[in-house]
Amino acid sequence: MAYQLYRNTTIGHTLQESLDEFVSSGQISNGLSQKVMLQFDKAINNALANRVKSRLTFKAGHLKTYRFCDNVWTFVLKDVEFREVQELIKIDKVKIVACDGKSSQQQKDAERD
Structure with missing residues (x-):
């Protein structure tokens, strides 16, 4: 999926590492971790599409x-x-x-x- 491109950013990696720790310690399920990452994908793309107004x-x-x-x-x-x-x-x-x-x-x- 093209909109998963931002998972390779610092914030994407940090979120994934935090979720992996929660899964490994049993605090959340793997399914919930995947849902959080999908929400991250949607939120970052929405923010870039609608909030960034500067032109370069x-x-x-x-x-x-x-x-x-x-x-x-x-x-x-x-x-x-x-x-x-x-x-x-x-x-x-x-x-x-x-x-x-x-x-x-x-x-x-x-x-x-």
Whole structure:
């Protein structure tokens, strides 16, 4: 699922580790742990879609590599400039991973039918 991408963030890993400790100590069931992670997926995606209002633009000096596999694009860019209003940040190397969340959700819905 594309919307599980944020489980690999610091907050996602920390939540999973905490839930694993609760499961191993018998405080919660594995099923409840999975339900909490699904709720995390929904909440983080909703927050990013509805609460983040800032816009960021970037200009890449060079596209080093790109790949498309399983509906996921991966780009590695060199000499990238990020700009938000007046602030400019220059980065030597950036990796961008892009998933088509809408088509993945549509595929999931189609598999259920």
